[in-house]
Amino acid sequence: MDRAGALDRQNGYADLRGYAGIGDGRTVALIARDGDVDWLPIPALDSVPVFAALLDAEDGGRIRLSPVEPFTTTRAYVSGTNVLQTTFETASGVVLVTDALVTGVAGRLPWTELARRIDGVRGTVAMTWSVEPGRALRTAMPWVDRTVHGPVIRVDGVMLSVTGFEHGPNEPGTHSLDGAFTTSQGSRHLFAVSGTSREPVHPPNPRNVDRGIDRTVENWRAWSREFSWEGPWSDAVERSALALKLLIHSPTGAIAAAATTSLPETINGGKNWDYRFAWVRDVAYTLQAMIRFGLREESQAAVSWMLTTIRKHGPELEIFYTLDGRIPDDIVHTQAPGWRELGPVVCGNDAKHQLQLGPYGDLFDVMRSYVDAGNILDAETGRSLAAVADQACDDWQKPDSGIWELEEARHYTTSKLGCWQALSSAVHLAGLGQIPGDPARWEAERDRIAEWVNENCWSEDRQAYTMYPGSDELDASILLHAPSGFDRGERMSLTIDAITAELGSGPLVYRYSGMREEEATFVACAFWRAGALACVGRMDEAKSLMDELVELSNDVGMYSEMIESGTLDFAGNLPQGLSHLSLIYTAILISELDA
Known part of the structure; x- marks a missing residue:
């Protein structure tokens, strides 16, 4: 297929299922099957993106690379890495493109460096490339500046340099850089885009x-060698x-919840949110x-970040924080049209104004896992967690917006169970001497929550735990509260x-009652069911379902x-951390229970 009719594009927008991600520990690039880089915020994941054709085909910006003549593609990651290889095949030959966000000798580079290596495999293939920054969600305009050391592109404080070899650069344009070359068997070509924000750039x-x-x-493979998992579904x-x-x-x-913002949760548009924040849950x-896999450095860094951030803004828990540990600003609407013009495109998330009780359980569950893995809490963290447990004792009785960030505050069943989970873990940690105080109150409130849920949230008519008391809706x-230990008996089995x-569709599951008409199925829910x-x-049912889901x-x-x-x-933001987390968590859970 030709460049004008690129793979799976409608009006310039690629199919969401066609994206692959690469990253460097600070930002993520999304590459479509036709070779276009349609998403790359610089310098960080939560920056306003200067390459955002994902959300604005006309003015968003992209980095193109493909054969001139019609082509087909196949691709895969280099084993054990987030380095992508795409094979382009044309009537005249075959080329292999290797894409990486380059890392340095001592970790991530102090600038963003997207490298695209092109190797001629067979025959000859005429290739074309371009670096076309966009308008930063229609807030700025790029321009090419001809400097003594070559052209750079400036847009909204970001400065971009393009270098390479055997890549055939053309005379610079006014807003973009491009070039063309022809591969032959055994030839190698390369171009790289280096970027900084409000800093000097290094070509x-x-x-x-x-x-x-x-x-x-090799850096990625060294990390993967530390990864320890030999159970079922190991490749996934x-x-x-x-x-x-x-x-x-x-x-x-x-840890960001996802790499993107404003991708609609239904193919018809709507429910467009920014997930480039760190949710306590995720x-x-x-x-x-990470603790299960023995990844000590990442788990220690994440625990330290989470505890420091919560102490700074606590004891009440925020639902999410910025990646640098601040409480997010209010939502900003942009003029970008959105993926396939299914806007709005926003920076920020209105959930910051909500009360959600689930994070209490999330926080304490991970601290319990952290301690049970052999780690020791410091005195300040212990006191902070004790204060949060006391807060949960008061807050569990309040209505909240629930795990799904709903507009109407209610006494959602899973919110109460999040507090039950928190207090159960607080009692456990106190018993180990890891948090101070008398756990008698936590134990008493934990038992009150369990009694309240069993009396108010079970429906004999539905033969299920319902979404909230007096409702026949399902959630x-x-x-999640089979693994938490609240109920692994007949009531939970009937609820499944x-x-x-009501909510299932083959192996997939909708979030709660009524969503079948509003949105796509929620990937994590399907793994939770398994x-x-x-x-x-x-x-046997769990394993069979997992076999379907990993496909x-x-x-x-x-x-x-x-x-x-x-x-x-695909619908919604991607790659979505909770989807991948749920796959991992369920694979571990099934493996341990089946041992």
């Missing part, structure tokens, strides 16, 4: 960049762990996975069946937030 030696790609491969678990690594913000240790789940997040009947089945002893990723093992049940199209 690297392209031969050093070429070596840097190989160094980046390893790829999900690598996807999560993309979302770890190395300057602070924070940080907690990620930490559990898939209740499935009720959720499957985990809950294992907890109630329905192991629903895209061609390089990546998951978005949601999947349309009929078409299997």
Whole structure:
């Protein structure tokens, strides 16, 4: 297919299922199947992106690389890495493109460096490339500045340098740089985009960049060698762990919920949110996975970031924080049209104004896992956690917005169970001498919550735990409280069946009652169902469901937030940490329960 009719593009927008992510510990680039880099915030993941064709095909900006003539592509990550290789095949020949966000000798580079290496495999292939920064979500205009050391592109404080070898650069344009070359068997070509924000830019030696790609491969493989998992679905678990690594913000240790903003949760548009923040829930789940895998450096950095940030703004828990540990600013609406013009495109998330009780359970569950893994809490952290547990004793009785960040505050069942989980873990940690105080109050309130849920949230008519007292609506997040230990008996088993009947669609699951008409299925919920089945002893069903779910990723093992049940199209932000976390967590849970 030709450049004008690129793979899976409608009006310039690629299919979300077609993206693959690469990263360097600070930002993430998303590459479509046709070779275009449609998303790359510089310098950090939460920066206003200067390459954002993902959200604005006309003015968002992209980095193009492809054959001139019609082509097909196949691709895969280099084993054990987040370095992507795409094979372009044309009538005249074959080329291999290796894409990396290059890392340095001592970790991430102090600038962003996207490297694109092109190797001729067979025949001859005419290639074209361009670096076309966008308008920073329609807030700025790029321009090419001809300096004594070559052209640079400036936009909204970001400065970009393009270097390479055997890449055939043309005369600079006014807003972009481009070039063309022809490969032959055994030829090597390269171009690299280096970027900084409000700092001087370093145009690297392209031969050093070429070596840097190989160094980046080895850096990723060295990390993967520390990864310890030999259980079932090992390939999917390893790829999900690598996807999560993309979302770890190395300057602070924070973990982003997703790499993008404003991708709609339904193919028809709507529910567009910015997930480039660190949710306490997602940080907690990620930490559990990293602790299980023995990844000491990342888990220690994330725990330290989380505790320091909570102490700074506590004892009340925020739902999420910025990647540098601040309380987020209010939401900003931009003029960008959104993916396939299904806006709005926003920076920020209105959930910051909500009360959610679930983070209490998330925080304490991960601290329990952290201590049980052999770590020791400092005195200040112990006092802080004791204060948070006391706060949970008061707050559990309040209505909140629930795990799904709903507009109407209610006494949601899973919110109460989040507090139950927090107080259960607080009692456990106090028994180990890790947090101070008399746990009698925590134990008493824990038992009161359990009694309240059993009396008010179980429906004999539905034969299920319902979303909130007096309702007949169902909520898939209740499935999280089979693994939490609240209920692994008959009531939970019946609830699984009720959720499957009303919210299920094949192996996939909608979030709660009524969502079938509004949005796509929520990927994490499907994995939660598999985990809950294992907890109630329905192991064969759990394994069979996992077998189906691990096949629903895209061609390089990546998951978005949601999947349309009929078409299997991706929806929502991506790569979505919670989707990959849920795969990992469920694989571990099934393996341990089946041992």
